[in-house]
Amino acid sequence: MAVRPIPDEHHVVRHCEKRETIRENGKIIGIHPTAFLLRPANPPLRPEPEKYLSCNYYESFVGTAAEMMKCCCQALSFEPKKEDGLVRLNVAKIKSCFQKYSTPVRVTHEAKAANPSYAAIRPGKIDNPIAGILATLAVVEMVSVSDALK
Amino acid sequence: MNQPASAFPQVPIAFRPHAGVVKTPLQFGSNAELVATQRTDLQRLLQGFQLPVGDWERFVLGAHDTKSTVRTTPVHPSFQQRVFDASVEMKVAVSNYAMHLTPETRAKLFHDLDEVVNVEDWYEEDALPSALSFRDFLKWTIFSKRYNWLSIGFSDEGYILVAWKSERALLSATFRGNARVLWTATRSSPEGETYAAGESTLQFFEREARLYLD
Numbered sequence: 621m622a623v624r625p626i627p628d629e630h631h632v633v634r635h636c637e638k639r640e641t642i643r644e645n646g647k648i649i650g651i652h653p654t655a656f657l658l659r660p661a662n663p664p665l666r667p668e669p670e671k672y673l674s675c676n677y678y679e680s681f682v683g684t685a686a687e688m689m690k691c692c693c694q695a696l697s698f699e700p701k702k703e704d705g706l707v708r709l710n711v712a713k714i715k716s717c718f719q720k721y722s723t724p725v726r727v728t729h730e731a732k733a734a735n736p737s738y739a740a741i742r743p744g745k746i747d748n749p750i751a752g753i754l755a756t757l758a759v760v761e762m763v764s765v766s767d768a769l770k
Numbered sequence: 771m772n773q774p775a776s777a778f779p780q781v782p783i784a785f786r787p788h789a790g791v792v793k794t795p796l797q798f799g800s801n802a803e804l805v806a807t808q809r810t811d812l813q814r815l816l817q818g819f820q821l822p823v824g825d826w827e828r829f830v831l832g833a834h835d836t837k838s839t840v841r842t843t844p845v846h847p848s849f850q851q852r853v854f855d856a857s858v859e860m861k862v863a864v865s866n867y868a869m870h871l872t873p874e875t876r877a878k879l880f881h882d883l884d885e886v887v888n889v890e891d892w893y894e895e896d897a898l899p900s901a902l903s904f905r906d907f908l909k910w911t912i913f914s915k916r917y918n919w920l921s922i923g924f925s926d927e928g929y930i931l932v933a934w935k936s937e938r939a940l941l942s943a944t945f946r947g948n949a950r951v952l953w954t955a956t957r958s959s960p961e962g963e964t965y966a967a968g969e970s971t972l973q974f975f976e977r978e979a980r981l982y983l984d
Contacts (some may be wrong), residue, residue, distance in 0.1 A: 638891045639923040642933040642942065650933060652942050653954050653967075654925040662926075665895045703891050749967035752942075752954030756965055 621731045628712035631760065632675035632727060632739045633692040638703040641762075648705045648762045653751035655707075658743075673741040677729045678708060680737040686768075689761075693768040695737045700765045708761040709741075709754070717753045718743060849894045856898040857887045863905050870912045882922045900928040902947035906972060907932060910945065914976045916983070939982035943975065951975040955982045 626632065634655070642650035658670040681691040693706055711727045718725040724744040732738045743750070847855065864871070864879050871879075886892075887899060907930045911917060916934065923931040925944055933942045939957040946952065953975060954967040970978055 637893065637896070639886050639896075640925075640931070641921075641923065642940075643921040644935070649920075649935075650940060650942070652923055652925070652931045652933070652944075654929075654931060654944060657926070659926045662895065662897070701891050701893075748944075748952045748954065748969070752967045753965055755942075756940075756954070756956045756963070 621733075624729045626677060626679075626711050626727045626729050626739060628710075628715065630711050631678040631708050632711065632714075632741065633678050633689065633706055633708050634673060634675045634741075635693075635696055635700055635765075636705040636707055638701060638705070641705040648764055651705065651707055651755045651759060651762065653748055653755045656746065656751040656754045657748070658746055672743070673746075675709075675739040675741060676735070676737040677739040680729065680731075685761075686770075689763060689768045690770075692737065693765055695735050697735060702764070702766040702769075704765045706763050706765060706768050707759050709758045710760050713758040713760070714741060714754065717750060717758050720753065721750050723750060850889050852898060853887060853889050853892050856901075857883055859901045860887070860899060860904045863901060863908060867908050867912060871908075872917075875911075875917045878917070882919075885921075886923060896924075897926060897928040899924050899930065900947050903929040903945045906930075906945040906947055906949060906951075910951070910972045910975065913972065914979060916979065934979070934983055936983045941979060941982045953978060957982055 636651055636655040640652050640655040641648045642652060656673060658673070659666065661667060661669045676692040676695050678688055678692060681688040683691070689706060689708070693700065714727055715725055723746075726742045727739065728742065729737075729739050860883055861880060864876055868876060907922075911919075918934065920933045920935050923933075925931055929947060930945050931942065932945070933940065935941075938959065939955055941953065941955045944952040949972050950969060951972060952967075952969050955965070955978070957964045957966075968978065
C-alpha cells in the first residue's frame, strides 16, 4: 500500500510499556525518553535493530478523541498490558524536535492489510537528547491502556 | 570453607533401599522423590559445599545399581521465575546498602520495584533489569540524599529509569551501570520551557540535579 506523509496538524499514537512511563500516584504524567529510542536487536524475536518508530495514525479513525484513542489501542498488533501507556504526538512538533538537532525525519502513514492505521516515525538518527525533547515537547496526550479502552 | 560443586562430581551417598517408601521404579531422570534418610544424608554431605544457585535444582538417584549416584539436572527457569529472581536480586542490593537507608526508603524501593518488575506488567521478550544499573542508582541516591523520586522504570537494555519532580522542573535519568547517567530535564518559567539533556558521572549528576530540583 502507498506510503503517504502525515499532515503537520495531525497526530500519531505510540505504545509505551509501563516501565517506560513516569507515574505520580499511579497516574501517567510523563514518558521516559528511552521510549523513543530505536530498540537494539534482540534475537530471535528482533534479529535486526529497529530502524524506525512504529505508531498508529490517530486521524485515520473517526469519532471523539476518546474513541480515536481507543481505536489506536485496538489496532496494535499485540495485546498491550493494561498499565502500559499510549502517547499522542503532534507531527509538526515531532519535526520541530528533530529540526533543533538538524536531523531529518519523516512521519508517514504506511497502511498495512492487518493494520490500516499503521504509521512510522523515520528519523535520520535518534539519540538521548532528541528522544528527551520528543518526550517533552511533542507529546500532547498520555493515557493508560486501561483508560483508553474504557 | 565453601567449595564449588564441581569439586565432587560424584557424592558417595549411602543408598538404603526402602521398599515401603519406593513406590515406582527409580531410574535416571525420573521424578521419584528421595526418601527422607537419603535427603538427610545428602544435606549432611553437602554441608560446606556451595551449589550454583538457580541452575541446578533437582537431584536424581539411580536405584538399580549397587552404588549410589547423585546427579544434578540443569533447569531452565520459567518467565515467572526469572522476573522473580531479577526482583530479588535488586532487593538483595537494597539490603546491602540497608545501613544507609531508612526503613521508609527501603519500603518505597521495594514497593516501586514490585510495581514494575512483576509478571503482570513485564513482557517476556524484554531484557530483565540490570543489577549493576540499580546499584548505581542506590549509590547515587545515598550520595545525593534524594529519596523523593516519583517513579522508577527500566529501559530496553534493563537500565533503571528514574524521574524526579520539583515545583518547576521534571528530571529523568538513565543509570547505565557504568557510573554514568544519561539525563534530560525540563524547566518551566514565565519565559517558557527550558530543555536540557546530558551525560554525566554519578558525582557530576548530583550538581546537575541541584539545578533543576532545588
